[in-house]
Amino acid sequence: MTDYQGDAAKSPLELFEKLTEQGDKVRSLKSAKAEKAEIxxxxxxxxxxKVDYKKVTGQDYKAGCPPSENSLGSENGLAADGNNDEGDDEVNPWSVSTNNAKGVDYDKLIVRFGSSKIDQALVDRIEKVTGRKPHHFLRRGIFFSHRDMHQVLDTYEKHKSFFLYTGRGPSSQAMHVGHLIPFIFTKWLQDVFDIPLVVQMTDDEKYLWKDLTLEQCHQFAMENAKDIIACGFDVNKTFIFSDLDYMGASPQFYRNVVKIQKHVTFNQVKGIFGFTDSDCIGKISFPAIQAAPSFSNSFPHIFGDKKDIQCLIPCAIDQDPYFRMTRDVAPRIGYPKPALLHSTFFPALQGAQTKMSASDANSSIFLTDTAKQIKNKINKYAFSGGKDTVEEHRKYGGNVDVDVSFMYLTFFLEDDEKLEKIRQDYTSGALLTGELKKTLIETLQPIIAEHQERRKQVTDETVKRFMTPRPLNFNL
Structure with missing residues (x-):
């Protein structure tokens, strides 16, 4: 059984004919200048x-080139989803880019990845179940997509527990503000549902992918853990672990890794992740390590031998390929599928065509930046949606859809009314780009300063407490 529920039952030829027919329909609607919603x-x-076709045949659809009768997809319907068929967006665990100044088209991404949109009904249900106002990341569509969130809420309403799992790939000493997004939201989820959390530090992954030593990767994990702890997680409900440390200390975790490895073929990981014959074998086997924390009995010190506690994973949507693989494997090894909540990407200062990069100091606001550095970076590098002159801007207004300062405010300005006023004023031309940047600077500076103060309180001993395998406080 796979997570894919599309047209897998149809033959490749039937799917090809259906695709050809639908393509003709789209062209006909466009030439007839039909309503935009219909198109x-x-x-x-x-x-x-097109996604269905590729999952069934393992090939991209090409008009006029029907498949052979023996065309088959990769095993169990798992296939690569790195590049958009339209050539616009590239989204995978290592690279995110688009040609669109507005950023990635997330509606198309939902269709390509086969997830579900977080609609108002789901946001309302989360509010009803938790009794708390939904986080502004939910209200504003920053977390926009999910898998099985309704099932998680069903479980919670039956007074059964679930647990949270998220992670961090420690590729540098300092994290940037974009890295905070999943942790800010995970902290809110931990608080409102009162549940345990496991945080995986994939220092092994960074060693395999980056030109870094094992010692550097492990040290980065320890430093990044301090920033994660500074987000305010409850030590009594949170376990942070380094793969390099925990894999060798937990037989049950490693046994789950091996179970997953047995049920995923080389063809599958090549199809999902784009691995080539020249990639080291560590990369090929790593996805099983990222999958293992999805299963409760990987943490016997927390859950004992219980293997039926469902996992909820808040993460950026570029990590979804790992968990599509995990969801495919889970029923075949007797475990529940993990549920997911996907976030959008935090854009680089230079524009939404790419996400922030820890390797480019000027693309990011780092958690170590001073108030002056934050001000200078925003004023110098933040891409503007304003017009070339004050006169033109006053007359025509700015474009919030491409303005990075406004995008950042949607993440970090909690006041909905104030954000809407800024949107209206900038769009009308009443608010200038310099004034918008000033608002962002005044919003971010205290947030970063407060984070830095909290991080100063996190000692090596604090990190050791969070990273020591131990029971956590929660009700099964």
Whole structure:
């Protein structure tokens, strides 16, 4: 059984014919200048059919080139989803880019990845179940996609527990503000649901992918753990672990890794992650290590031998390929599928075409930046949606859809009314780009300063407490 529920039952030829028919329909609607909503719906179906076709055949759809009768997809319907068929967006665990100044088209991404949109009904249900106002990341669509969140809420309403799992790939000493997004939201989830959390530090992954020593990767994990702890997690409900340390100390964790490895073929990981014959074998086997924390009995000190406690994973959507693989494997080794909540990407200062990079100091606001550095970076590098002159801006207004300062405010300005006022004023031209940047600077400076103060209180002993395998406080 796979997580894929599309047209897998259809033959490749039937799917090809359906795709050809849908393509003709889209062209017909466009030439007839049909309503935009009707065209968009037809295009969405076309994109979904292309995904279905690739999952069944393992090949991209090409008009006029029908598949051979023995065309088969990669085993169990798992296939690569790195590049958009339209050539616009590239989204995978190592690279995110788009040609669109507005950023990645997340509606298309939902169709390509086969997840579900977080709609108002789900946001309302989360509010009803928790009795708390939904986090502004949910209200504003920053967390925009999910897998099985309704099932998690069903479980919670039956007074059964679940647990949270998220992670960090420690590739540098300092984290940037974009890295905070999943942890800020995970902290909120931990508080409102009162549940345990495991945080995986994939120092092994960074050693395999980066030109770094094992010692550097492990040290980065320890330093990054301090920033994560500074987000305010409860030590009595949170276990942070380094793969390099925990894998050798937990037989049950490693046994789950081996179970996953046995049920995923080399062809599958090549299809999902784009590995080549020249990649080291560590990369090929790593996805099983990122999958293992999804299963409760990987942590016997927390859950004992219970293997039926469901996991909820808040993460950026570029990590979804790992967990599509995990969800495919889970029922075959007797475990529940993990549920997911996906976030959008935090854009680079230079624009939403890419996400922030820890390797480019000027693309990011780092958690170690001073108030002066924050001000200078925003004023100098933050891409503007304003017009070239004050006169033009006053007359025509700015474009918040491409303005990075406004995008950052949607993440960090909690006041909905104030954010909407800024949107209206900038769009009308009443608010200038310099004034918008000033608002962002005044919003971010205290947030970063407060984080730095909290981090100063996190000692090596504090890190050791969070990273020591131990029971956590929660009700099974």
């Amino acid at each position: 968009d719906a037809a295009v969405q179906l076309l994109l979904k059919l």
